[in-house]
Amino acid sequence: MSATDADAVHAILPGGSVELRVADPADGGRRLFVRAPIKAGDEILSLNPYAAVLNDASRTSRCDHTFAKPSDNGGSLLRCARSKVARYVSRDAQVAAWKRGYKEECASLVNCAPRVPPATVRLAARVLWRRAREAAAADGSNDDDDDEIIEDGVAAAAALGLGRGYDAVDALGDHWERLPDSRKASLAHAAMLATAFHAGTLGPGSTTPTDPDPDPNPNPNAADPRHVARLLAKISCNAHTVCDEELNAIGVGVYPAAAMVNHGDAPTAAQSFKGKKIVLRATRDLKRGDEVTMAYVELLATRQERRAALHAGYNFDLDGTEMATYCPHASPDRVEACEGMPYMRNTRRTRLPGGAVLVDHGEGSDSPPWRTGHADAYLCAVEASRKSGGGILHGGVEVVTRPIGDGDDGDGDDGDEKSAPNRDDDAVDYSGGLGGLRGSGGFGRTFAEEAERAFKTVKARSSMAEMEIAGGRLRDKSRFEVHVWGTLGGADREHTAMRVAECASLLAVAERHLAAGGTKNGVESALKPLARMSDLMNGDDASCALGPIHLLRVRVLDAMQRAAVTAGDFESARDAAYAVLPAYRLSYPPCHPPLGLHLALIAKIEAHLVDLNAAVQFAREAISCLNVSHGRNSDVVRMMETLLGESEAELRYNEYNRSGGNEDAETGEGYLEAYE
Template identity: 35%
Template sequence: AAPAHVASRVEAMSEFTFERLAVAERTMRADEQREAARAAAEEAWVDERVAEGESRRVLEVTPPGDAAHWAELAARPVDGGVGERKPDSTGTARWHEALAPWGLTLAAAGAVGGGGRGLVTTRSFKRGEVLMRVTPAVAVVSGRHLSSRCHHSHATGGRLLVCSRCGCARYCSADHQRAAWAGHRDECALLAQTRPRVPGQTVRLLARLLALLRRSAGAPPPEDAGEWARSAAAILSLSHQLGGQPAERCAEFGEQAGMVCSLIQEAARSGGGWAGSSSCPPQEEVASLLSLLSLNAHAICDAELQEIGIGLYPLAALANHDCDPTAAQSFGAAGKLTLRALRPLAAGEAVTIGYVDLAAAASERRQALRSSYLFTCECRACEEALAPTPAARKREAARCEAAASLREEQRAELAAIDAADWEAALRRSTRAAEIAASLLPPGAPALGLQLLRAGKLHAHCGSLRESVGYLRRATEVLQAVHGEAAPLVRDAAEMLRGAQLELAYGDNSAAS
């Protein structure tokens, strides 16, 4: 039998890990509510200011076209490229060059699912192997994390230094402030004008994108293929048309573009950077960049899938969607994106990710994809689920119900954790884990997290055998998504070992 001190140490360790989780989750939710209110206020301000016509009146810029104008742009014919994050033919050779070192290539139309172009492997990959690791061309921290995370590394904790000019950007060290300055300088000039209010993340990301395009105007495209894949040329070859976008969204892009153009012109006039006539492209072009961001940007999430920012990764944006994806992305310091294989891949297989909640029913997923990414998913899972047969219809209806109860169980689980009602949390979590396992693809990051929560709750409530089962499944899923070295995975593996030890010790003492 394991000596008593080993067992008690294991117990103390798992208690500690669990408490930390609970506290972190509670704090996160309180922070979230505060910051969500703040973010809502920010977004409201953006709308309000444009609605008032304040910026237009004060800054004397050409008013944006009326609603009919934007509706007309939205109604323009959709070319085959829109919605699937695939580039047009510009720079095809350079995309190939940038993808080659990763063992990837861009397949011709029709070679992969969906009928369009897409990312495919040129060699085999093991489950969990890195498919691509890229830094964002542009990225910003979400409204709710503006004051709690370093705007360069995205790290939390400690006292953050504030950029004195805009009062918005924050850094964990002077080094990070220096490193971030090239990307922040132009954005800073705009934020200084709106101070103390801060525009929403889309507007801030757009400002950074415009600054990048401005910096690279007239310069030759980068020699290095990896650098090229983050350059203006690469970005502008991604889908960015307004045609096909819903008319209201098109008008919204127009308003946001108008606001950014006003801010840029005012900054240029007051000598706050952005000088020169090429500072701000025509409003319609700026609006099309917002379309580009909405179709191609990735939400930057922490390991627990909480959104901490938004970034544009042109190379990663080449991966198409599939409801049973072969890959998943995770994010490291400074928003570095790593794409890993969720299952063993042979050469020539499509590299796909999930753009939307994969636990949703097929009809819900299709609707979400159509409205956000402008295409109809025709993946195998969708085609099967939405086949016009009575059996398929029955399955789809059951799945709609299961997806709704998963959301309900997860909501109740978090509420129970908040209330420190561990018995209820355990019951809800176990149910949520089983529903999630039946709805999500076996390698889905969200499934790994749900299994992890169930495993931790079982450990906390003393049901070690169940805990070991959940933690083992969780560790397996999360390892493929994040790699073995990720803190979340190391914590999960450590907890699993602890529970296994304790279980073995318990079995031995029962036997003796």
């Protein structure tokens, strides 16, 4: 999208290459545009966070202040002797963190030990402590030599007119009036926890804030839970997931200036991180007037999946209808409200044996009764069963997976399974981690579910018992809807839907096993459902098969590839990685991070299998992509350059020996053992 004359130039970022334009909210509201040409791979923004926090999985392996691993700086991490929670790569990092609020946080962590509040609660408290430091600096009561006020993130937000310091955070939108009551209640409860943690009154044994002896002279500057609830709402729809170079989430941060970047299905920029510093790079050449956009959600998805995820997390509708038109992935109440529309008159719902629902949109339909994206025809395609020779058929299948326990309680509870909250109605427990704050495949902004997880109970039970219980819930086929349209080549529609629902159910179980740390036991537990899925998605005499890059097939193949790598079966991993590559090329822009990392994965597998020509081909393409998305000096680019150089050297070595008659040199065995 390009700027129009109707948009008002509101502010210009330092450096003069990007400007903020303000339009009507219906037209995108606040947006960033390019003022001068920017080359693909060039940095658009590079900003420190106003506040950031590691997730639970990264707290013990990364520096709490810099987010660096000890391997990045040499040596091991130093642990805070008092709270025993934070770890640091150096004494300097520990001193800097102490000045920037960990002094107060350490005392609060000691008070609630051994439990640690979830990431969003700690992030909100860090924002509040920084606000207090700014207030103290303004009235002269803070004598610390602190450089927070001159940070690039603060300067950028001020230049955009958002305000300086905390004012920029407060200027972010929270969509409070559009939130359902259930969502507001969730945020209010999480706000009570954050307020108590900030005040140091969150005790160790209780599941709710405790204050047995109220202070007769309360601090007038203490946080108001109502204000903190609104702050959590701002964090929910404006924070960014901080990732490592391989798109694994390691934390979450608040970047007010970067929050002005809008979503785009064809994004012009991609984010990466240097520690906790966000870097936004152009993914293609940009000219003056081009809008800077990024992907908030996973792009390897159907348009309606993205639409539902964007509305759940960010309260805007990709179709611009306030979710008034049919979206199969929307919350059940919204789906029901749209099913009386004239364009839905041919739709029939049938409850199948096992609990899944077949939603049949008619044999005469060439397409589903909703707006589709450019890739949807391929991501929903079906073909004749592999036993009968295959071949694309008329029609399509789209699978809807409801989060466990999804009900009719409003917009705030719909969305992607990855970010679905646990809906146990047990007592509050603040021992959780980052939980549902999953980025869009690791590279977008966070979904809005973590605040709800802040008061969900994590039951004390063995990992195997938990796996069995969760696995039983995941196998509940009532969570799945299978939408079909077209003739499907005359295949039995109910039989096809039952097989597809079973495949989706087994995938959820396999993913649960694979998520259990990628251990050998987890992989072995995942192999049985994966084998069954391979049969289900290829059809039989009565049902059709999923198309070659049908979205469910792609997700099954992705799980198979990860399981194969963990099990050391690199031939199978290569087959699966090649099979999903067309879907990656179709769904992602040419230099988008997941595509580059997938190409790098194939290059590493080929190098391990000593197919050096293929390793060179994919390493070159990966480097070309990752130079743009990650930067030329990133570790992942350097690793690919090393692989490329060694593969090319081995090919030259083999050619030299062949020309000299040394036929034994053709195998090249052992040369690339480093990539095993």
